[in-house]
Amino acid sequence: MAQERTVAFRQALLVTQDEGRRVLRGDLLLRGPRVEAVGPRLREGADEEVDARGFLLAPGLINAHTHVANALLRGLADDLDFPRFLERMFAVDARRDEKDIELGALLGGAEMLLSGTTSFLDLYYGQDAVARACDRLGIRGFLGWAVLDPDKTTQKGVPVENARGFLGRWKAHRWVSPLVAPQGVYVCGEETWRKARELALREGTLLHYHLSETRGEVVEHEKRTGLRPALWLREKGLLGPRQVAAHGVWLTTEEIRALGESKVAIAHCPGSNTKLASGGGGVCPVPELRAAGSPVALGTDSSTTNNGLSLLREMHLATLLQKHARHDPTVLPAQETLDLATREGARALGRENELGQLAPGFRADLVLYDLSHPSLATTRLDQAVSSLVYGAPEGAVHTVFVDGEAVVRDRALVRLPWAKVQGEIEAASRSLMLQGGP
Ligand SMILES: [Zn+2]
Numbered sequence: 001m002a003q004e005r006t007v008a009f010r011q012a013l014l015v016t017q018d019e020g021r022r023v024l025r026g027d028l029l030l031r032g033p034r035v036e037a038v039g040p041r042l043r044e045g046a047d048e049e050v051d052a053r054g055f056l057l058a059p060g061l062i063n064a065h066t067h068v069a070n071a072l073l074r075g076l077a078d079d080l081d082f083p084r085f086l087e088r089m090f091a092v093d094a095r096r097d098e099k100d101i102e103l104g105a106l107l108g109g110a111e112m113l114l115s116g117t118t119s120f121l122d123l124y125y126g127q128d129a130v131a132r133a134c135d136r137l138g139i140r141g142f143l144g145w146a147v148l149d150p151d152k153t154t155q156k157g158v159p160v161e162n163a164r165g166f167l168g169r170w171k172a173h174r175w176v177s178p179l180v181a182p183q184g185v186y187v188c189g190e191e192t193w194r195k196a197r198e199l200a201l202r203e204g205t206l207l208h209y210h211l212s213e214t215r216g217e218v219v220e221h222e223k224r225t226g227l228r229p230a231l232w233l234r235e236k237g238l239l240g241p242r243q244v245a246a247h248g249v250w251l252t253t254e255e256i257r258a259l260g261e262s263k264v265a266i267a268h269c270p271g272s273n274t275k276l277a278s279g280g281g282g283v284c285p286v287p288e289l290r291a292a293g294s295p296v297a298l299g300t301d302s303s304t305t306n307n308g309l310s311l312l313r314e315m316h317l318a319t320l321l322q323k324h325a326r327h328d329p330t331v332l333p334a335q336e337t338l339d340l341a342t343r344e345g346a347r348a349l350g351r352e353n354e355l356g357q358l359a360p361g362f363r364a365d366l367v368l369y370d371l372s373h374p375s376l377a378t379t380r381l382d383q384a385v386s387s388l389v390y391g392a393p394e395g396a397v398h399t400v401f402v403d404g405e406a407v408v409r410d411r412a413l414v415r416l417p418w419a420k421v422q423g424e425i426e427a428a429s430r431s432l433m434l435q436g437g438p
Pocket residue numbers: 065066067123210246301302
């Protein structure tokens with residue numbers, strides 16, 4: 001077997017996110033796809049030596065909820081109420097083909113890598129095209145095939161069967177982890193939900209879904225079934241570990257307890273919730289969910305509801321929103337917020353022993369932020385985490401490694417030169433937007 005390639009980053013400002021949350025000036029050594037060693041000064045030489053003195057080095061960020069292919073539709077449905085937003089989206093969505101989905105995923109994936117995100121959890125149909133985009137870019141895609149009741153979908157065939165086929169085609173791929181994604185209780189009845197869950201359990205994949213995003217959807221479900229969504233799922237025996245529920249804005253104390261006891265993870269999406277005013281008076285109860293036992297991660301949601309896919313922005317907004325809503329500036333401090341975007345994201349994905357930390361044995365998914373950027377220029381060791389959470393701009397993301405491979409160098413994509421696809425992406429977006437109408 002060929003010797004695995006080694007890379008050494010020397011004297012970086014290291015934000016390890018390890019068990020002790022160590023922040024130190026030191027070296028980090030990669031061997032193949034993994035981190036081999038971290039320390040103040042490592043003696044081993046490496047195939048590639050990187051002078052990292054001017055950089056903050058941290059784990060790659062994890063986006064725990066998005067619909068990446070919608071990047072092509074950014075700006076299509078701004079400043080609308082939810083029903084009009086959906087109407088506009090569905091009109092365009094019905095006309096999209098596989099090529100549009102792949103180009104949308106390339107655009108969104110590029111945006112994520114260039115803003116320091118190395119893994120994302122996606123909910124969509126046509127995921128083969130998204131998987132191809134992940135492979136072309138070198139980003140980890142946890143891709144959930146959307147499952148709906150057969151009479152409520154635009155997919156050809158039965159969605160849960162389509163999901164089964166997708167799992168079979170992309171198992172054990174380097175960049176792609178396929179999974180099952182019942183869209184939400186408003187389009188999935190008990191039978192569909194049960195089939196989706198059984199498929200995920202049998203294949204050992206995650207289950208990803210929307211839960212209690214808007215007040216209207218919760219009221220509607222309660223009217224129909226007599227129970228709020230999370231309690232209905234519990235009553236039907238459908239809650240359990242290895243599930244990631246996006247949003248969780250409108251939750252009662254009893255629902256928080258039910259989710260925590262079942263170890264369901266929550267993907268909090270503050271940008272999307274505030275832009276669509278899904279929360280209104282409600283805000284995802286992040287501290288209560290964490291106290292109840294649920295991992296809480298951060299998601300951007302779609303480019304049509306955010307409109308960016310940057311986890312840096314999302315961290316900033318998440319901590320500000322919790323503080324503001326609770327009249328308490330001590331809530332969700334910077335370290336805890338960075339945990340949501342790294343370690344907790346990894347826990348939500350069931351990969352806490354591989355992702356979200358820079359520690360020996362972990363996958364080498366990491367970001368070098370340029371400390372000469374004016375927003376970061378005064379960063380000291382003792383406030384490196386706060387600098388990242390409150391102030392790091394996307395423009396400071398200089399180099400990104402995923403699985404030990406450089407996928408962004410000097411702020412440019414490595415595997416897929418942007419100039420190669422930019423024209424095609426812009427043309428596809430223009431054409432879809434024209435069909436959607438102003
Ligand atoms: Zn969503």
